[in-house]
Amino acid sequence: MDLYVIVFYLFALITLASAAIVVISKNIVYSAFALLFTFFGVAGLYVLLMADFIAVTQLLIYVGGILVLLLFGVMLTTKVIRVDMRTGTVRMFPAVVIVAALAGTLIGIFWSTDWRQSPAAEGFEKTIPQIGEMLLTSYLLPFEIASVVLLVALIGAAMIARRERKTS
Amino acid sequence: MLYEIIQWLRTPGLNHFLIISGILFSLGVFAILTRRNAIMVLMGIELVLNAANINFLAFSRYTSGTLDGQVVAIFVIILAAAEAAIALAIVLNIYQNFNTVNVDEIDQLKD
Numbered sequence: 001m002d003l004y005v006i007v008f009y010l011f012a013l014i015t016l017a018s019a020a021i022v023v024i025s026k027n028i029v030y031s032a033f034a035l036l037f038t039f040f041g042v043a044g045l046y047v048l049l050m051a052d053f054i055a056v057t058q059l060l061i062y063v064g065g066i067l068v069l070l071l072f073g074v075m076l077t078t079k080v081i082r083v084d085m086r087t088g089t090v091r092m093f094p095a096v097v098i099v100a101a102l103a104g105t106l107i108g109i110f111w112s113t114d115w116r117q118s119p120a121a122e123g124f125e126k127t128i129p130q131i132g133e134m135l136l137t138s139y140l141l142p143f144e145i146a147s148v149v150l151l152v153a154l155i156g157a158a159m160i161a162r163r164e165r166k167t168s
Numbered sequence: 169m170l171y172e173i174i175q176w177l178r179t180p181g182l183n184h185f186l187i188i189s190g191i192l193f194s195l196g197v198f199a200i201l202t203r204r205n206a207i208m209v210l211m212g213i214e215l216v217l218n219a220a221n222i223n224f225l226a227f228s229r230y231t232s233g234t235l236d237g238q239v240v241a242i243f244v245i246i247l248a249a250a251e252a253a254i255a256l257a258i259v260l261n262i263y264q265n266f267n268t269v270n271v272d273e274i275d276q277l278k279d
Contacts, residue, residue, distance in 0.1 A: 023199045035215075046225055077263040095202045099197055115183075134236070134239050149246070149250055
């Protein structure tokens with residue numbers, strides 16, 4: 001067995017098992033912590049796809065930022081004192097049917113399609129300088145718009161969250 | 169037949185990553201459809217975005233041979249961060265107004 005194969009299946013197992021825990025677990029705190037392992041496993045898959053910079057970004061932003069934000073949201077909106085961490089589910093049966101059909105369709109398409117594979121796809125060398133160059137040349141406009149979007153999101157989130165409730 | 173399957177399993181390639189992302193996407197959609205808690209719905213959205221990112225990177229690695237997919241993945245991560253911040257601000261506001269974050273109990277625009 002190749003080491004690449006073993007690592008691939010390890011990360012795939014981590015990702016899918018913890019994603020299943022996120023979806024199935026009744027306790028929202030367990031879900032949030034399982035999401036940590038999902039993000040970690042996805043970052044490992046990114047490394048296997050020769051995307052080292054994206055993997056580090058994933059760890060920094062998803063695990064360090066979004067997950068902490070989600071945990072804050074959980075703690076601020078769940079009645080911790082009354083130990084009411086459980087979250088209900090609705091429409092279980094139709095959702096199972098729909099999602100099973102969706103997953104079957106997707107996997108069938110992914111399995112059966114004869115994807116055009118580039119023969120020279122031996123991998124990339126030095127992704128970070130290339131990504132930086134692309135961000136400042138061919139992707140300059142999206143890059144600048146992304147910075148504006150982040151600024152707007154920052155100000156907007158602060159305004160929405162801090163709005164005082166009118167006591168009537 | 170069995171030998172072919174084993175051989176397929178032993179050589180992880182484009183299809184393997186795509187199938188993982190398909191399963192991850194389905195799990196995310198399942199969380200979005202069934203959960204009542206708005207924050208769980210957000211977690212489902214994050215799973216869906218991660219699945220999309222795996223697809224971008226897999227195609228970038230195996231078919232295009234360029235780094236365009238990786239740049240797009242960066243933009244997806246940026247938008248996911250902005251979306252999470254805004255959505256959590258909205259959820260906190262909803263919690264202040266309605267004292268619940270269950271999406272099926274929030275059915276009025278103003279009180």
